[in-house]
Amino acid sequence: MLNPKAKLNPKVLESDIEQKPTRDGYGQGLVIAGEADPNVVVLCADLTESTRSEGFAKKFPERFFEMGVAEQNLATVAAGLGISGKIPFISSYAVFSPGRNWEQIRTTIAYNDSNVKVAGAHAGVSVGPDGATHQAIEDIATMRVMANMKVFVPCDMIEARKATIAAAKIWGPVYLRFAREKTPVFTSEATPFEPGRAEIFWESEKPEVAIIGCGPLVHNALLAAKELEAEGISTMVLNNHTIKPIDEKRIIEAVKKCGAVVTVEEHQIAGGLGGAVAEALAKNYPAPMEFIGMQDTFGESGTPNELIEKYGMGVKSIKEAVKKVLKRKEK
Amino acid sequence: MEALHDKKLAFLEEMANKIRQDIIETLVEAGSGHSAGPLGMADIFTALYFHILNHNPKKPDWPDRDRVILSNGHICPVLYVAMAHAGYFPVEELKTLRKLNSRLQGHPHRTALPGAETTSGPLGSGLSQSCGIALAARLDKKKYQTYCLMSDGEHDAGNTWEAVMFAGKNRLSNITAILDRNNIQIDGFTENIMPLEPLRDKYESFNWHVIEVNGHNFEQIVSAVNEAKAIYEKPTMIIAHTIPGKGVSFMENDFLWHGKPPTKEEALAAMKELRTLEGRIKSEHE
Numbered sequence: 382m383l384n385p386k387a388k389l390n391p392k393v394l395e396s397d398i399e400q401k402p403t404r405d406g407y408g409q410g411l412v413i414a415g416e417a418d419p420n421v422v423v424l425c426a427d428l429t430e431s432t433r434s435e436g437f438a439k440k441f442p443e444r445f446f447e448m449g450v451a452e453q454n455l456a457t458v459a460a461g462l463g464i465s466g467k468i469p470f471i472s473s474y475a476v477f478s479p480g481r482n483w484e485q486i487r488t489t490i491a492y493n494d495s496n497v498k499v500a501g502a503h504a505g506v507s508v509g510p511d512g513a514t515h516q517a518i519e520d521i522a523t524m525r526v527m528a529n530m531k532v533f534v535p536c537d538m539i540e541a542r543k544a545t546i547a548a549a550k551i552w553g554p555v556y557l558r559f560a561r562e563k564t565p566v567f568t569s570e571a572t573p574f575e576p577g578r579a580e581i582f583w584e585s586e587k588p589e590v591a592i593i594g595c596g597p598l599v600h601n602a603l604l605a606a607k608e609l610e611a612e613g614i615s616t617m618v619l620n621n622h623t624i625k626p627i628d629e630k631r632i633i634e635a636v637k638k639c640g641a642v643v644t645v646e647e648h649q650i651a652g653g654l655g656g657a658v659a660e661a662l663a664k665n666y667p668a669p670m671e672f673i674g675m676q677d678t679f680g681e682s683g684t685p686n687e688l689i690e691k692y693g694m695g696v697k698s699i700k701e702a703v704k705k706v707l708k709r710k711e712k
Numbered sequence: 713m714e715a716l717h718d719k720k721l722a723f724l725e726e727m728a729n730k731i732r733q734d735i736i737e738t739l740v741e742a743g744s745g746h747s748a749g750p751l752g753m754a755d756i757f758t759a760l761y762f763h764i765l766n767h768n769p770k771k772p773d774w775p776d777r778d779r780v781i782l783s784n785g786h787i788c789p790v791l792y793v794a795m796a797h798a799g800y801f802p803v804e805e806l807k808t809l810r811k812l813n814s815r816l817q818g819h820p821h822r823t824a825l826p827g828a829e830t831t832s833g834p835l836g837s838g839l840s841q842s843c844g845i846a847l848a849a850r851l852d853k854k855k856y857q858t859y860c861l862m863s864d865g866e867h868d869a870g871n872t873w874e875a876v877m878f879a880g881k882n883r884l885s886n887i888t889a890i891l892d893r894n895n896i897q898i899d900g901f902t903e904n905i906m907p908l909e910p911l912r913d914k915y916e917s918f919n920w921h922v923i924e925v926n927g928h929n930f931e932q933i934v935s936a937v938n939e940a941k942a943i944y945e946k947p948t949m950i951i952a953h954t955i956p957g958k959g960v961s962f963m964e965n966d967f968l969w970h971g972k973p974p975t976k977e978e979a980l981a982a983m984k985e986l987r988t989l990e991g992r993i994k995s996e997h998e
Binding site: 422443444446448449451453454456457458459460461462463464465466467469484485488489492493494 | 781821822823829830831832833834836837840841842843844845846847848849851852870871874875877878882
C-alpha cells in the first residue's frame with residue numbers, strides 16, 4: 382500500500398492524474414530561489430523557453446545571461462561567477478550540458494569548487510521524436526563520478542521545484558536532471574524532500590522485493606507495485622531522488638527487509654542509479670538485483686510511451702524484473 | 713598605480729631577473745614542468761605583482777583585490793615565484809612545487825593555494841572564467857580589474873573564442889587580457905600547427921580594443937594596462953610579443969624547451985647567464 386507518511390497526491394494511481402514536465406518545476410524553483418537570494422543568476426545556451434529559464438529571465442533580466450550555442454562557455458563563465466559570490470544555474474539539454482562540456486565542469490566547477498548548479502533538461506529517451514542525439518542517457522553516470530558533485534533526479538514537477546530551491550541553498554556543485562515530457566504529478570507539497578534521503582512511497586505487508594527508482598519512472602514503479610500486490614507479490618518502492626550522496630542507510634535497510642532489489646531509471650543501467658545502489662549493496666549487503674534502464678544501447682525517435690515500452694522501462698518490464706529477481710532469491 | 717620612475721624601473725628589472733633565477737631553481741628541484749613560458753612571462757608577472765595590481769598578499773581574499781586569472785596554467789612556476797616574492801607565501805615553499813602534499817600543484821589549484829584565483833591547466837577556459845568574475849564585479853558594483861593571462865596556443869580552442877565573443881557582446885571593459893605571443897606550442901610554431909594570424913584583426917572584429925607591446929619592456933606593459941583601464945566600452949586585449957625562454961640564451965625561441973625542465977648542468981649554465989645579466993642591470997642603474 383501507499384505509505385501515508387509520503388503524503389502523495391491522492392490521485393497517484395488513477396489514470397486522470399495531472400501531468401506536467403519536471404522542467405516546469407525547475408523554472409518555478411528558479412524564480413523562488415531568485416526571490417530568496419539576490420546572488421542567484423541563470424545562464425542559458427539558446428534554450429531559454431524549453432529549459433524553462435524564461436520565467437527567471439523575465440523577472441530578473443539583469444541576472445540572466447544568454448550565452449548562445451556555447452555550452453563550454455556556459456559552464457566556464459558560470460565557474461567564474463560561482464567563485465565570486467554568485468549562485469549560477471546553467472540551463473541546457475543534458476546531452477549538451479553536462480554532455481559537451483564535461484571537462485569544463487570537471488576542472489572549473491567541481492575541482493575548482495565553484496558554487497554552480499548544472500541543470501540538464503530533456504534527459505532520458507522520453508525526449509521522444511527528436512531521437513537519440515537529444516536523449517541523454519549517460520549523464521547521471523558522468524556527473525556521479527566527479528568528486529565534489531551532488532546529483533539530484535526529481536520524480537515529478539513538485540519535487541523538481543523543491544530540488545531546485547534546495548540546490549540554491551546547498552553550497553557547492555550540484556547536477557539536477559529534468560525531463561521534457563509531461564509526467565504524473567504524484568507527490569504533493571507535503572511530501573517529504575530532504576537531499577540525500579530516500580523516501581518509502583509504497584510498502585506492502587512483508588515486502589519481498591525493494592524497487593528503488595529515480596525520476597518520473599518512480600510512478601511506473603508504483604503502478605507495478607499495485608498490480609503485483611493484486612497478484613500476491615509484496616514490494617516496497619523507494620523514491621531515491623539523490624543519487625549522490627547515495628542514501629546507503631535507507632537502501633540497506635530496505636534491502637535487508639526485502640532480500641532482493643530492482644532499480645528503475647531512464648538511463649544506462651551502467652553507472653547510474655543502478656550502479657550506485659549496486660556499489661552500496663556490494664559493500665554492505667549483497668542481494669539479488671535486477672536493473673531496469675537502457676541496456677547498453679541508444680534510443681531512437683518515437684513517442685515517449687512507445688520508447689519507454691520498447692526499451693523495457695514500462696510497468697510490464699518492472700513487474701517482470703521483480704518476478705525474475707524473486708526467483709533468483711528463492712534459489 | 714605609482715609612476716614608473718627610474719628607481720622603480722631598476723627595481724622591476726632586478727626583480728624580474730631574480731624571478732627568472734628562482735624559476736630555474738624551482739624547475740630543477742621539481743624535476744618536471746615547463747621552462748620557456750615562465751621565463752618569457754617573467755617581466756609581465758613582475759609588472760603585475762610589483763607595480764600594476766591593487767592587491768594585498770597578506771589578505772588574499774580581500775573582496776576588492778584585482779584578479780589575476782592564469783588561463784594557461786602550465787606556466788605556473790612564474791606565478792608561484794612572483795607570488796612568493798610578493799609575500800603570498802614563503803619563498804622557501806617553492807621547493808615543494810609538484811611534490812606530494814604541496815600547495816604548489818603542477819597546475820594551479822584554487823582551493824589549495826590562497827591567492828591562486830582559479831584552477832587551470834586544461835587550456836581555453838581562463839577567459840570564460842574571467843568573464844564570469846567580471847560579470848560578478850559588474851553585478852556587485854565593484855571596481856576591481858580582472859587580468860586574464862593567456863597563451864597563443866590556447867587560441868586553437870573553441871572555448872577561447874566563445875569567451876571572446878561573450879566579452880565583446882557584454883562590453884566587459886573590466887577585463888584586460890594579456891596574450892603571451894611567443895609563437896610556440898608543444899608540437900612546434902603556432903603558425904605551422906594552426907595559424908592564428910591576423911590575431912589583432914580577429915580581436916578587433918570581435919569588438920575588443922587591442923594593444924600590441926614588447927612583453928619585455930616595462931614601460932610599454934604599464935602604459936598598455938593604463939590605456940586598457942581608460943577604455944570603457946570594450947574589453948582590452950594586450951598582445952605581448954615575448955621571447956620564450958627569455959634570459960637564457962640556449963632556451964630562447966626553441967619550442968623544444970616548451971615542456972621540459974633544465975637538467976642540473978643546464979640549470980648551472982642558465983644561472984650563470986642570469987647572474988651575469990643581474991650584474992649588468994645593477995651596474996646600468998648605478
